[in-house]
Amino acid sequence: MNIISNIKFLEPRVSNGYKNMYGRCLVVGGSRNMSGAPVLSGKAALRSGAGLVELVVPEPAYLPASSSEPCYMVTPADADRTGKFSKDSVDEVLASAEKADVIAVGPGLGIGENLQLLISELIKVPEFNIVIDADGINNLIHIPHWPNMARANIILTPHPGEMKRLAASISMEYSPDERLENAAELSLESGTIVVLKGAESVVAFGEDCYVNNTGNPGMATGGSGDVLTGMSAALWAQMQRNQADEDQLRNAFDAAILAVYLHGAAGDIAEDKCGTAAMISSDIIEALPQAFRTNGM
Numbered sequence: 001m002n003i004i005s006n007i008k009f010l011e012p013r014v015s016n017g018y019k020n021m022y023g024r025c026l027v028v029g030g031s032r033n034m035s036g037a038p039v040l041s042g043k044a045a046l047r048s049g050a051g052l053v054e055l056v057v058p059e060p061a062y063l064p065a066s067s068s069e070p071c072y073m074v075t076p077a078d079a080d081r082t083g084k085f086s087k088d089s090v091d092e093v094l095a096s097a098e099k100a101d102v103i104a105v106g107p108g109l110g111i112g113e114n115l116q117l118l119i120s121e122l123i124k125v126p127e128f129n130i131v132i133d134a135d136g137i138n139n140l141i142h143i144p145h146w147p148n149m150a151r152a153n154i155i156l157t158p159h160p161g162e163m164k165r166l167a168a169s170i171s172m173e174y175s176p177d178e179r180l181e182n183a184a185e186l187s188l189e190s191g192t193i194v195v196l197k198g199a200e201s202v203v204a205f206g207e208d209c210y211v212n213n214t215g216n217p218g219m220a221t222g223g224s225g226d227v228l229t230g231m232s233a234a235l236w237a238q239m240q241r242n243q244a245d246e247d248q249l250r251n252a253f254d255a256a257i258l259a260v261y262l263h264g265a266a267g268d269i270a271e272d273k274c275g276t277a278a279m280i281s282s283d284i285i286e287a288l289p290q291a292f293r294t295n296g297m
Ligand SMILES: NC(=O)C1=CN([C@@H]2O[C@H](COP(=O)(O)OP(=O)(O)OC[C@H]3O[C@@H](n4cnc5c(N)ncnc54)[C@H](O)[C@@H]3O)[C@@H](O)[C@H]2O)[C@@H](O)CC1
Pocket: 033, 034, 035, 036, 037, 038, 106, 107, 108, 109, 110, 134, 135, 136, 138, 159, 160, 161, 162, 198, 222, 223, 224, 225, 226
């Protein structure tokens, strides 16, 4: 195991920079009763510097998502009777995905066969860079032999409950107390970057592991993982644009480390302002500008 402590920050923007230089992020998520989750991811992606952010959500989530923030674009897609993405929506989502530098999939998606089809179509595409979180993970585990099927570059961001399910899906031993070992093994077995969330989140790229020291228990509130998802996508989009390095998984690793660090730093700023009990996920997004500025970005 190699413990990594180096954090790569974003390069300063060039004076003649324009939005396309800073990456286009797509958030694929939402359902009738979880329209807030992709909104949190989309807002966090904007506040983390993505040049363009698009949300694609099933039709019942379109109005709440589009009225929550004017700075991202929202595309409605076909929904089934339960208010989740339908089978017909898969091609609509793929059309948006082809335009994106990084795709974040999962927040508020729900679980079902159509969603498993959607995820399997996304992970098959070698050119795609994908952050898979929340119900993205809860669907991924139902796709037989998913690590063999995956050709895209992938960051997985499980909380400990999701980590346990991911481990079971590939017949991997799981022990809640061995966080570094679990994250490293899942990364090696699946060829993905793994962010195992919780106090002292672990980011693993095979045997290379980073252990985070920012954040606090006030972040144990609904939606704070959705914020991290949007941040990871935005930082990855900017890092791939700013580096000649073609190794997308290395870029993804650097982006995931920076995202986890800044997410915790913003959580600490929100805690100073609100306290641990009263803070909510939106407070973490509000604290992002200060977290970026404190770190010279
Ligand atoms: N405003 C919204 O629309 C929100 C939507 N959300 C969405 O709700 C969906 C379900 O996410 P959940 O995480 O609630 O559901 P999950 O079913 O993934 O997780 C809940 C279960 O997992 C286990 N678990 C969760 N966190 C754990 C931890 N830290 N340690 C150990 N076990 C743990 C527990 O057994 C728990 O009952 C996702 O799509 C998510 O994006 C949530 O993020 C909350 C906010």
